[in-house]
Amino acid sequence: MRECSHAGRFGGLRAVNAGAIGATYRKPMTRIRFHGELNDLVPRRARNRPCEFRSAENATLKHAIEAFGVPHTEVGTVLVHGAPAPLDRRVEPGDTIDVHPAPAVEPADGPPESAEAPLEPAGARAQPAERPAFLADAHLGGLARRLRLLGFDTLLADDAPDEMLAERVDGDGRVLLSRDRELLKHRKVLRGRYVRAQRTDEQAKEVIRHFGLAPLARPFSRCLECNAPLRSATRQEVLERLPPDVAATHDAFTFCTGCGRVYWPGSHWRRLQAVVRALISEAPR
Ligand SMILES: [Zn+2]
Structure with missing residues (x-):
């Protein structure tokens, strides 16, 4: 699987070249992956693949996700190491984050109103x-x-x-x-x-x-x-x-x-x- 190799600068986050991790930082990197239609919103280099980054001190999941261009309104379930986590959770070095889109609402049962009967009060x-x-x-x-x-x-x-x-x-x-x-x-x-x-x-x-x-x-x-x-x-x-x-x-x-x-x-x-x-x-x- 290809990984995001250089994600550039995003606000409070600093993404680094994955190949330089060992030489540059002692702390493990944080890894994030966006799923489904969220890939419409993230930079091309982070689409459909895990992306490693180094987060700012005290950054929350909301900060980290939005720094990749994804407003919190678009987010459904966030998993950290496979377990659901709230958006105000702090990001820790070494976290593996999976971000899933807010699901579409299931339509209620019943047919739509007819366009042929527009004048009923x-x-x-x-x-x-x-x-x-x-x-x-x-x-x-x-x-x-x-x-x-x-x-x-x-x-x-x-x-x-x-x-x-x-x-x-x-x-x-x-x-x-x-x-x-x-x-x-x-x-x-x-x-x-x-x-x-x-x-x-x-x-x-x-x-x-x-x-x-x-x-x-x-x-x-x-x-x-x-x-x-x-x-x-x-x-x-x-x-x-x-x-x-x-x-x-x-x-x-x-x-x-x-x-x-x-x-x-x-x-x-x-x-x-x-x-x-x-x-x-x-x-x-
Ligand atoms: Zn009017």
Whole structure:
């Protein structure tokens, strides 16, 4: 098996050339190996192979793992010498560390909500036991709209400093979605996901798959613009906001309880139905 021969400098860690260990250091090196999708995140030289490094004094497993570019939100089980260990455990010379990814959430039983019945009042539907809520960072606006389209409570962060975002996500239990690893490394971020995909629909499929969201989707129950819940409305209630041709040809409307936007099943809506179908039917279950 090939080993990582030189991992460079990572923050508080100093990786060294494995061939020079005996000549340079008396203490044994620490060995770390990343598993599964965590290999997407580590430097190429540490992928799919053990990597030896010399850790800083008092470094914890969290420090060591994050120094390789893996935010703690991505980590599932950590084994030290084969036994599970918490992230605040100190790293000792000679440790053998195996880092496994946070497992994907198993989807709940039951079929996804149909994209064909979008105008039923949201309150009339069964409420799944646990529906995650999200905070998407400011660069993931397209992803936030996709999750809202599927009915998931998704706030879009402004460009607030990391500290403020971390406080916010810590305070209300949301899952932070980001492509900013430094933000996800923040201690206060307990639940998060480093979004690997770069294109919006691929990002949405990745998040749906990872959090088992397909059976929990309630398409067209939340405003795409402001995230507030939608409710059904009569023509009379929304008449003054409708273009005349829409008022003459449609009977069913939904109304945003936040920003007042009115939705009706026109051509744009039908395009969104196709998006919904693609997102929830293609996600592996
Ligand atoms: Zn709205």
